[in-house]
Amino acid sequence: MTEATGLAHGEEAGRRYRLGVMGGTFDPIHHGHLVAASEVGSRFGLDEVVFVPTGVPWQKKDREVSPGEDRYLMTVIATASNPRFTVSRVDIERPGDTYTVDTLKDLCEQRGDVDLFFITGADALAKILTWRGADQLFDLAHFVGVSRPGVELNSPAVAHLPKDKITLMEVPAMAISSTAIRERTRSGEPVWYLVPDGIVQYISKRGLYAPGNDQKSEHDHDGEGAG
Numbered sequence: 001m002t003e004a005t006g007l008a009h010g011e012e013a014g015r016r017y018r019l020g021v022m023g024g025t026f027d028p029i030h031h032g033h034l035v036a037a038s039e040v041g042s043r044f045g046l047d048e049v050v051f052v053p054t055g056v057p058w059q060k061k062d063r064e065v066s067p068g069e070d071r072y073l074m075t076v077i078a079t080a081s082n083p084r085f086t087v088s089r090v091d092i093e094r095p096g097d098t099y100t101v102d103t104l105k106d107l108c109e110q111r112g113d114v115d116l117f118f119i120t121g122a123d124a125l126a127k128i129l130t131w132r133g134a135d136q137l138f139d140l141a142h143f144v145g146v147s148r149p150g151v152e153l154n155s156p157a158v159a160h161l162p163k164d165k166i167t168l169m170e171v172p173a174m175a176i177s178s179t180a181i182r183e184r185t186r187s188g189e190p191v192w193y194l195v196p197d198g199i200v201q202y203i204s205k206r207g208l209y210a211p212g213n214d215q216k217s218e219h220d221h222d223g224e225g226a227g
């Protein structure tokens with residue numbers, strides 16, 4: 001939104017609204033996610049980036065995932081200060097495993113005539129052909145694959161993707177992962193400055209990632225959505 005008119009830039013210019021979609025498990029959200037969204041937003045002139053925490057991340061069923069409501073709230077806290085960042089509940093409210101093809105269809109239905117840009121790290125992009133309904137994905141959105149330390153951006157898997165539907169983009173290297181944040185928390189190491197301050201406080205307040213934590217895993221809710 002601009003301060004003068006309250007309109008998003010796309011509406012002012014009479015062009016189609018450009019909506020970035022940053023999907024992730026966000027357990028927890030960290031500065032790598034935020035930098036990726038900000039960089040893509042700036043490069044592509046996006047009017048908004050909507051962060052979409054997954055409901056049930058089916059490719060992560062081999063591990064514990066925190067409840068959707070905690071991951072949603074952390075995403076709200078982390079993005080609150082940026083007027084162009086928003087958070088959607090579409091994935092945590094849809095029952096069953098989360099598929100991006102459904103995320104994009106739901107957002108199209110909610111938002112109407114917008115251009116979608118799905119933002120993904122190099123690791124996730126390399127696996128995109130394993131996603132449900134992969135053949136439909138590129139009709140729904142343009143995919144922006146961002147660099148991630150330790151992962152080849154232009155991997156052999158990416159060569160099979162439609163070139164006019166993806167853009168590969170270098171972003172400032174943030175060698176941060178949610179796995180590392182969880183492990184550091186478990187072993188009592190600090191996570192200050194790897195995640196926004198409010199996330200350090202939320203993790204502590206809710207006792208997330210602590211040994212013996214009895215939070216229900218998201219997988220305990222399979223088929224029921226988050227809650």
Ligand SMILES: Nc1ncnc2c1ncn2[C@@H]1O[C@H](COP(=O)(O)OP(=O)(O)OP(=O)(O)O)[C@@H](O)[C@H]1O
Nearest residue numbers: 023024025026032120121124148174176177178179
């Ligand atoms: N440091 C980073 N730099 C660039 N992209 C990232 C970074 N961390 C995560 N991403 C991308 O953000 C999206 C959501 O990531 P996700 O929530 O799974 O975080 P993660 O750090 O990879 O989590 P985990 O360690 O639990 O697997 C994915 O597309 C992922 O590739």
Ligand SMILES: O=C(O)c1ccc[n+]([C@@H]2O[C@H](COP(=O)([O-])O)[C@@H](O)[C@H]2O)c1
Nearest residue numbers: 023024025054057059099100124131132
């Ligand atoms: O659609 C799928 O089958 C699919 C499989 C794996 C991941 N995704 C999406 O990719 C994004 C990043 O996922 P993740 O597991 O790396 O946090 C998130 O929006 C997921 O819903 C989607």
